Amino acid sequence: ETGVTQTPRHLVMGMTNKKSLKCEQHLGHNAMYWYKQSAKKPLELMFVYNFKEQTENNSVPSRFSPECPNSSHLFLHLHTLQPEDSALYLCASSQVATSAGVSGNTIYFGEGSWLTVV
């Protein structure tokens, strides 16, 4: 139990469906992240929220739409996805989104949501 909970753990959706991934952190952190992990590729940062404000969008297609209503919750809304979007989507949190001068700022991950687009 890392303190970061993701639902659902597994999701299969058609290319015309609309679905959402949910993430909740119980660590009192102020920054939350979405990462994408595909087979044989390094972790890809998608979005960063710091104190509920989006501070980074790493050139993610608009079919992925994040929402951060408060520092504890993060959503990823999915619409008209492609089969190549099938991957493990990881939510994470940390004290703050940047750690210049702050030693030991650590990212904690959820268990991930396995997404399959058919």
Added chain:
Amino acid sequence: TQLLEQSPQFLSIQEGENLTVYCNSSSVFSSLQWYRQEPGEGPVLLVTVVTGGEVKKLKRLTFQFGDARKDSSLHITAAQPGDTGLYLCAGVEVAGTYKYIFGTGTRLKVLA
């Protein structure tokens, strides 16, 4: 996006053997973390190292942060099948964008 280079990329060893995984960069890091990720799960934090030259032990795992805080190593003694997984290093650069950077990963398989 900059990456931390990990080596080796893949490692398959017999139970009881020792191994070392390396994490290298040309950048200086304020801290560095090591994670283990099992198939279908998220990465789980193993350790954070902060001080140059620091050595931390976690049972059979020994982590070292380079003196210049540019590199790190993970040594596993007497590997067991339960050590199987993807090992990731990650850290935040002291200069530059201050973003979290992840390593390329080392996939370890320990055979019984």
